Amino acid sequence: MSLPTIVIVGGGAGGLALATQLGRKLGKPGRANVVLLDRNTTHVWKPLLHELATGVLNSSMDEVDYRGHSSAHHYRYQRGSLSGIDRQARQLHLAPVVDEQGEEVLPARQLGYDYLVMALGSVSNDFGTPGVAEHCHFIDSPQQAKAFQRDMINTFLRYTDPTLRQHPQLTIGIVGGGATGVELAAELFDASRMLNAYGVTATDHQQISVHLLEAAPLLLPGLSERISQTVQQELESMGVTIHVGTAVKEAQANCLVTGDGDVIETDLNVWAAGIKAPPFLAEQGLSTNNKNQLKVAKTLQSVDDPAIFALGDCADCPQGDDSAVPPRAQAAHQQAKLLAKNLVNQLEGKPLHEFHYRDHGSLVSLARYDAVGSLMRSSASRGLFLEGWLARRAYASLYRMHQLSIHGAPKTGLAWLVDKLNRYLKPRMKLH
Template sequence: MTLPTIVIVGGGAGGLALATQLGRTLGKRNRADIVLLDRNTTHVWKPLLHELATGVLNSSMDEVDYRGHSSAHHYRYQRGSLAGLDRESKRLHLAPIVDEDGVEVLPARELAYDYLIMALGSVSNDFGTPGVADHCHFIDSPQQAKAFQRDMINTFLRYTDPSLRQHPQLTIGIVGGGATGVELAAELFDASRMLNAYGVTAVDHQQISVHLLEAAPRLLPGLSERISQTVQQELEDMGVTVHVGTAIKAAQANRLITGEDEVIETDLNVWAAGIKAPPFLAELGLSTNKKHQIKVEKTLQSIDDPAIFAMGDCADCPLGEDGSVPPRAQAAHQQAKQLAKNLTNQLEGKPLADFEYRDHGSLVSLARYDAVGSLMRSSVSRGLFLEGWLARRAYASLYRMHQLSIHGATKTGLAWLVDKLNRYLKPRMKLH
């Protein structure tokens, strides 16, 4: 008997967690063929990309190899990029894979499915702002994070030579006052201290200037005002120049132009304002919103095709009467759990349950200096406000919970022990 094939496109936080759960239940018991498709060969938890971008996170220590992970958790990994979708024949068209020199590694091919789950995450939304694509870094993937780190270290090194300095202070502009922008701003000061301590550059944290620009009236507009005010005060105490209510209308080489025509001279720019689903999703013949997110029912099935599901940042899932589930890692993990149950029900001919999002709160890391957030939120409660040591421990636990979902308790415990040992055996940041 031919097993039903469940294909998951995208190995991010939600996609990898779903593949792991389905592999442990359906794949291990030979009830379905579980396939995870991703263009990369390894997984890095996206909320840690700002640490990878500053070198605080060593990707070789924290990344998950899909091939090794798939063999241990009873699913199949295929490397590839989605190029097209034939819903009538239930086939995916995959683009050719080429290496760094443009040489074809794998040709274009097809992949059949019985059930398809889109878990492609999101990318930064530049809103068509002129010059952003050419003059700003994005931090949507490990490759982009590593590219920023290389440019950051080179910029610090150039600043050491007075003849190569462009400004009195080494200036970094970050557009977007959401979690990524806020956390990156704090990490940059920590990174500058460590680069100086390890002798990589003579630039001290007092010689760098970080401008954080947010178009909304306050930082972290999706979180409570108390969290926003606390975070802004913490950043300003570090030395970050915070601009709220400030839109960017253009990016140029070594400068940002605000909507009020103010020019901010910079050495390095990062764009972290807004997100959207990968634009090609709007070309697959499925209904999408203006952010290219696939419109789904509360069961997470596409409104156009019950055999296709979407989850995480690339899904427009109803929440209440007018809203949608927010694009957060906790939402992706909750949807992975729900989809694992619903796909099992689908194979058994049972009805599918609606997804119900539960906001457990949000935490923002300010490097090793602090963390701020709230936990145990609900429709009738703002939750418990946290900051300081307790918030830092709670923030760290989020990554352990992700590891627990994809590795299990034993391996997560060993990973925690290895991390503790590496604090004494290795430098605190990746220096190359």
């Protein structure tokens, strides 16, 4: 009798943590085949993409190779992109894999499953705004983050030449005052200082203007007003121009046009306003919401097919009060932990547990200058407000917790030591 096959589509925070746990619980003792499918060959923790975009994070040091990780944690890695689901035959259709020159590396193929977990994460939602796709950078993947960093450095270099300079100040427009937009705005000033210190460009942070635009009345609309106001004060003290209650109706090559008709001239644009699940999910005959997220029960099973599960940003999971679980990394980790238990129960014929989200608080990084947030939140408490050095330490611990979930304590401890040593051995940012 063949072993049951569990396929996890997407190697983000939730998908990789789930593959690691199932590999230990089911793959190692030979109780099931656990397969992780991802179009990329490496994993980078998504909350760090804003650091990768500015060069503060060196992806070669912090990325996880799926092949090596799968070998160490008893699951199989398959490279590929999902192009369709045959639910009746329980088969996935995978698109061909091509290289940078468009040459086929792997042909189109099929992958069978007994249980399927969708962990595809999310992408930025441009809401159909004209010009955004053509004239704005997105930071949803390591590839997009690296593309932004190349363009950022080139823009800084061009600004040093008066004949190529387009505006009195090098101006960067960021649309979206959520965590990504706020953290990127702070990192840009830090990156400009370091690029100048290392002699890469002659552009100083005082020659940079950053405009952060948010349609809601406050920055970080999902967090408390105290956190929002503190973050806004910190950003303004750095020199960021904040536009709250300001929607963008069009993006052009060198400007952003607001809903009021104002024009903000820019050299570089970033879109970080809103998220949605990949449009592909809405084309599979499964129930989705208006953000393409799969509708799931509290057991994280699709409302249409009990053999299909979803977690993280691509799942529309009810919380019980007419709201859904928020698309946050801590939610994906909690769902991965529950789903690892539920899939074991499924194989053993035991009842499945329901997911109950626990908000442990939120932290926002403002580069190396500061961090702001709250911890230990509950339904009866707003939590402990943090800022400064203590908040920075707490923010750094979030990444270590992610590393613990996918590597274990010994390797996470070694990674921490290597990071400390590299602070003395390597430049503070990636310069190419």
